Amino acid sequence: ATAQSLTGNDFPPLKNDLILRAARGERTERAPVWVMRQAGRYLPEFRKVREKHAFFDICQTPALATEITLQPIRRYAGLLDAAIIFSDILVIPQAMGMIVEMPEGKGPTFPHPLADPEDLSRLKHPVNVDQELGYVFDAITMTRKELKGEVPLIGFCGSPWTLMAYMIQGGGSRGGFHSAKRWIFQYPTASKELLSRITTICVDFLIGQVRAGAQLVQVFDSWASELSPHDFQEFSLPYLCIIAHRVKSGLSEVGMEPVPMILFAKGANYALEELAITGGYDVLGLDWCIDPLVARHLVGDSVALQGNIDPDILYGGKEAIQREVKRMCASFRSNTTDGPKGWIANLGHGITPGVSTEDMGHFLSCVHKYSRQGDEV
Numbered sequence: 192a193t194a195q196s197l198t199g200n201d202f203p204p205l206k207n208d209l210i211l212r213a214a215r216g217e218r219t220e221r222a223p224v225w226v227m228r229q230a231g232r233y234l235p236e237f238r239k240v241r242e243k244h245a246f247f248d249i250c251q252t253p254a255l256a257t258e259i260t261l262q263p264i265r266r267y268a269g270l271l272d273a274a275i276i277f278s279d280i281l282v283i284p285q286a287m288g289m290i291v292e293m294p295e296g297k298g299p300t301f302p303h304p305l306a307d308p309e310d311l312s313r314l315k316h317p318v319n320v321d322q323e324l325g326y327v328f329d330a331i332t333m334t335r336k337e338l339k340g341e342v343p344l345i346g347f348c349g350s351p352w353t354l355m356a357y358m359i360q361g362g363g364s365r366g367g368f369h370s371a372k373r374w375i376f377q378y379p380t381a382s383k384e385l386l387s388r389i390t391t392i393c394v395d396f397l398i399g400q401v402r403a404g405a406q407l408v409q410v411f412d413s414w415a416s417e418l419s420p421h422d423f424q425e426f427s428l429p430y431l432c433i434i435a436h437r438v439k440s441g442l443s444e445v446g447m448e449p450v451p452m453i454l455f456a457k458g459a460n461y462a463l464e465e466l467a468i469t470g471g472y473d474v475l476g477l478d479w480c481i482d483p484l485v486a487r488h489l490v491g492d493s494v495a496l497q498g499n500i501d502p503d504i505l506y507g508g509k510e511a512i513q514r515e516v517k518r519m520c521a522s523f524r525s526n527t528t529d530g531p532k533g534w535i536a537n538l539g540h541g542i543t544p545g546v547s548t549e550d551m552g553h554f555l556s557c558v559h560k561y562s563r564q565g566d567e568v
């Protein structure tokens with residue numbers, strides 16, 4: 192690759208490194224907090240931009256992607272500890288040559304999903320990531336400059352399994368992932384070929400994002416929940432491990448420091464222990480279906496944890512939000528008065544479009560209040 196690597200010296204100095212310290216497993220004065228999908232449809236200022244622009248035009252126009260990434264940071268000034276670049280996991284299938292549409296309010300649609308293994312020949316291979324996804328790198332560089340060091344910037348990609356699921360299913364989770372599941376059972380070899388190709392792109396894509404200025408990266412395996420523990424072992428976990436290890440070695444080859452890597456494998460709590468030992472990730476994201484104390488017991492001190500309140504608690508009103516944040520803080524802090532150790536507060540999945548902006552703000556304030564060192568929770 193000819194792309195240059197940008198370093199800390201190319202950007203304004205960072206003023207808030209709380210999430211970086213927590214991601215390294217350190218004890219912090221309070222839990223850093225951000226929210227998956229924080230730049231999204233619950234924000235009126237996002238919907239306003241969206242009225243005028245197609246979804247992927249926003250992703251492909253660095254100035255628009257920057258503007259939307261900054262929207263929640265501005266609205267919740269001082270309350271959010273990270274920004275996540277505005278983009279989508281489905282930019283990788285697009286880079287592979289697939290058409291992805293995003294009709295408003297309907298979620299992603301692929302007019303020509305992969306039907307059978309012969310369709311692999313329709314995909315670009317190999318994919319030149321600098322060429323196909325350079326617009327994401329440009330958006331990251333612009334956003335990091337515009338952030339003026341307020342908070343670190345997170346880059347991301349979808350996991351091989353989750354991306355394969357969309358490419359075969361042709362649509363979102365509403366209809367289930369039966370066709371994609373059929374592939375792993377009927378065409379295991381072709382499935383693995385597809386997973387390997389996506390893995391290579393994920394590695395190049397994440398390295399490129401770090402070189403462009405991303406200070407942490409997250410891999411979203413949102414539909415790990417569709418796989419049995421056995422099938423997760425076979426069709427997701429090995430590729431997730433390759434991504435973590437190759438991104439780290441690839442960065443060191445170009446003389447760059449590693450950045451913390453977060454894995455959010457929704458519904459794969461049974462694999463936490465193994466992921467902590469062999470996964471290669473610094474932070475494991477939890478959904479809301481596991482108690483944080485239990486998760487900490489499973490992973491020991493080897494990784495930081497992220498999560499994990501049920502996103503629907505944000506529909507429960509101010510009192511419920513406060514009560515449940517307190518409960519989450521107590522569980523992540525093991526009921527001590529010490530500050531949290533290796534914990535990044537978040538929801539257990541993305542914020543949903545109907546949440547009020549005020550309730551989101553209340554959630555963030557409660558985390559600031561109840562995760563603080565010294566307080567009994």
Ligand code: 1CP
Pocket residue numbers: 226227228229230231232241246275276277278279280281293294295296297298299347362363364365411413540541
């Ligand atoms: O704020 C942020 O988090 C940054 C922007 C972001 C991210 C990280 C978007 C914008 N999408 C994503 C990741 C993403 N995309 C995931 C992983 C996170 C998760 O599990 O929620 C997934 C599964 C997708 C796929 C996708 N794109 C869906 C889900 C469909 C399903 O299967 O149920 C949807 C609805 C989209 C569209 C989308 N992406 C992002 C936004 C704001 C939207 C809304 C689209 C619109 O404006 O019409």
